[in-house]
Amino acid sequence: EAQVTQNPRYLITVTGKKLTVTCSQNMNHEYMSWYRQDPGLGLRQIYYSMNVEVTDKGDVPEGYKVSRKEKRNFPLILESPSPNQTSLYFCASSSRTEYSNQPQHFGDGTRLSIL
Amino acid sequence: AQSVTQLDSHVSVSEGTPVLLRCNYSSSYSPSLFWYVQHPNKGLQLLLKYTSAATLVKGINGFEAEFKKSETSFHLTKPSAHMSDAAEYFCVVSDLFGNTGKLIFGQGTTLQVKP
Numbered sequence: 001e002a003q004v005t006q007n008p009r010y011l012i013t014v015t016g017k018k019l020t021v022t023c024s025q026n027m028n029h030e031y032m033s034w035y036r037q038d039p040g041l042g043l044r045q046i047y048y049s050m051n052v053e054v055t056d057k058g059d060v061p062e063g064y065k066v067s068r069k070e071k072r073n074f075p076l077i078l079e080s081p082s083p084n085q086t087s088l089y090f091c092a093s094s095s096r097t098e099y100s101n102q103p104q105h106f107g108d109g110t111r112l113s114i115l
Numbered sequence: 116a117q118s119v120t121q122l123d124s125h126v127s128v129s130e131g132t133p134v135l136l137r138c139n140y141s142s143s144y145s146p147s148l149f150w151y152v153q154h155p156n157k158g159l160q161l162l163l164k165y166t167s168a169a170t171l172v173k174g175i176n177g178f179e180a181e182f183k184k185s186e187t188s189f190h191l192t193k194p195s196a197h198m199s200d201a202a203e204y205f206c207v208v209s210d211l212f213g214n215t216g217k218l219i220f221g222q223g224t225t226l227q228v229k230p
Contacts (some may be wrong), residue, residue, distance in 0.1 A: 004158070031216050033216065033217070035218075040124075040222055041222065042205060042220030042221055042222050042223055043159075043205070043218070043220040044220070045217045045218070048215060048216060048217065050216070056215070058215075058217060059217075090158060090159065092159075092218075094216065103149060103161040103164055104161075104216075104218060106151075106158035106159040106160075107158050108156070108157055108158040109156075109157075109158055
């Protein structure tokens with residue numbers, strides 16, 4: 001089954017404690033991205049990756065890091081989490097051809113609470 | 116800059132009655148538009164997409180949307196609501212500038228379906 005898998009689904013942690021949210025897709029997609037969802041704001045892009053070793057900032061990258069060492073994985077790293085990063089996070093992927101026309105496949109989301 | 120505006124944050128209908136979720140877009144180019152649905156504790160699922168092939172787009176679960184360039188609208192409709200349609204719906208435009216693959220989300224519309 002084609003899917004995007006995120007882990008963990010839920011996490012409560014404390015300020016400053018480094019954490020990583022993993023994302024894996026089994027569709028051989030070149031393009032992957034991370035979004036955060038906040039009430040009344042819809043989803044906003046954090047980082048994206050066009051392919052292995054190619055990443056770039058989205059609209060709200062502050063406080064986050066990413067890496068793309070393998071095509072299927074795109075982890076999101078919070079080096080020193082702060083309460084304003086409490087949010088619902090989504091990983092998404094799509095095939096490379098004509099990015100603008102391709103729908104993106106989303107994971108089920110990771111709800112992070114930073115105390 | 117491209118943007119989408121969902122005109123209603125909350126819509127309530129009775130089961131069996133029509134659904135109308137309104138979306139206006141702003142784009143200097145011919146846009147790629149999508150509707151996604153998010154059920155509680157789930158990721159986003161693509162309902163339908165418009166990419167200039169036809170102005171009336173049919174999607175899954177009986178939903179359809181009509182692209183009206185003169186009105187810059189892309190409203191989502193369904194003839195008869197079902198209880199399982201209760202969810203949050205996002206109107207989305209694909210960012211065509213810089214070929215980033217970014218999706219620009221509206222603020223979302225919560226659809227309530229009453230028995």
